[in-house]
Amino acid sequence: MEDRLAAINLSPFQLRNMLKTVVIIIDEHFDILYVNDAALALLETGLKQIHDRKFYEFFLEDGIERSTFEDAFRNREDFSETEVQLFFKDGRCVLTDMTATCFDSDGQRMMLLEIRQIDKQKKITQETIQHAQQEAARELVRGLAHEIKNPLGGIRGAAQLLEKELTNPDQKEFTQMIVDQSDRLRSLVDRLLGPNSLPQMKWTNIHEVIEKVRAVIFADTLQVIQIERDYDVSIPDLFVDPDMLQQALLNIARNSMQALKSDETPNACIKLKTRIERQAVIKGKRYGLSALISIIDNGPGIPKELKDTVFYPMVTSKHNGSGLGLSIAQNLTNHHDGKIDVESYPGHTEFTLYLPIKKRLE
Template sequence: MDDRLAAINLSPFQLRNMLKTVVIIIDEHFDILYVNDAALAMLETGLKQIHDRKFYEFFLDDGIERSTFEIALRHQEDFSETEVQLCFKDGRSVLTDITASCFEIDGQRMMLLEIKQIDKQKKITQETLQHAQQEAARELVRGLAHEIKNPLGGIRGAAQLLEKELTDPEQKEFTQMIVDQSDRLCSLVDRLLGPNSLPQRKWINIHQVIEKVRSVIYADTLHNIEIERDYDPSIPDLYVDPDMLQQALLNIARNSMQALKSDNTESARIKLKTRIERQSVIKGKRYGLSALISIIDNGPGIPKELKDTVFYPMVTTKQNGSGLGLSIAQNLTNHHDGKIDVVSYPGHTEFTLYLPIKKRHE
């Protein structure tokens, strides 16, 4: 074994470029002195283009905390940070763990950055946890719905019987109010439970569904929000319920519209995008091909305190919102063995539906 190891003659430069971990060396002015191949891939640039560029030039102003690096370089203090969201100026965002090591050569202060992308591992862990939490929440809602609807039926029936005994029209108004409010609460409970019918599937071009959604939101925006399309025409027909899927996409799109309007976003924009992804993992199951439908807006982003609960029923930041739109969208997507993924930071919110692509003989 020792002889075989000795025969592997790799230079330190070759070894660094074989690493999947991003390695970057910067000086105290944030000038980039060295990058390995993994760093070039993450920054999506070439070796010639990296020279004479500052490290922070690749990121949005809130995409990297410059003061953390400045203090560490000034005091020559190493640090590590986990789950750091790096937001690039080209609209990309990656979740990373960062380790910074400070050193000095010939009186020049430098910092070695080791950046490890953890998006995929984090997503799988989050999806498993969120799926379990959402299933528990749904079971809780089902139990509460049963306990609420039974007495509501009794209250409604009693009000109707009482109304028959009354002769004064003014008193009948009160019994009718009881009936109306009982019906309203019953309707709210039904909406909390989500759709109770099975999907009526058929083979359809997914872009036909998206175009219907685009037409609806285009009419609703009163031309104040730009609607962009970026479709992949190679996506084959999907075996889906077009009405359910349209409702799911419409709920997400309306959520984006409301966020843009409430924030008074300048040059407000919603982008509808489709792509194909190979070897997607959806709820722990691997699919060879999946269709991705993304709804992207340039609004304020989802508040940090809501990111983990955004799909729960009754969770909303809107004054008059019911908080059911995204919850219903997720239930409808679950009926198609799919999932909804969300990436959000200021200026960019992207909801992506993952739908398995099945062959006709399946």
């Protein structure tokens, strides 16, 4: 074994640059003294451009907790933090695990930062957990909905029979109220159950569907909200139900519109973006090519307490909301073997539909 290890002729410099973990050395003035290739990729800069720049210059003012680093330097204490969100000046938000180690070299106090991006791993884990939870919640809702619908039919029928026996018109007003409220509850239950028709799949240009959604948004916003388009026109036709896909996108877009209006966001903007992703994992299955449809807004973001349950039925932060829009969008996307991913923080909320690109057999 020792002979085999000795035969690997790699310098420490080569080994550091082969690491996927970000390695950065800074001094107590936050001057960057060393970076490996992974760090350059994270900071999206080059080795020449990083000279004479301070570590915090890459982030928004509240993008990193400078006080944590200052306290560590002052007290010569190492620290480790998990799920640290780094907010970059270019608009990126990266989820990381971070370890800081203080040391002295030639009488100068320094800090070694080891940063590991965990966005993808966390998303895959969250997706698996949330999919199981959503399926369980969906089955519970289905069971409750059917249990509610059966007695509702009996109550409505009994009210109609009673109305025929009544001679006083004032009393008929109450039986009509029972019928109306029964119909309202039945309508709510039907919406909870989601679409009961099978998707009508056909080869569709998704940009034609998105343009219809854009037209509806444009009409609804009365030009108060700016709408931007960023399309990848190389995306081939997809085998989808265009009406279901349009409804899913509209539900998400309307959520964005309502968030922007209620927050009175200055320079409110919704961006419609499409891309292709290779080797995307959707519900535990890997697809060679997938189409991504993103709806992005610059609103206040999703409240932290709702992030993990935003696709559950009846979950909403709106005073008059039903909490069904995103749940229905998720159900419609499930019909296409797809998924919806969400990334949200103040000033940026991005819902992305992942749809597998299937080969078209002529």
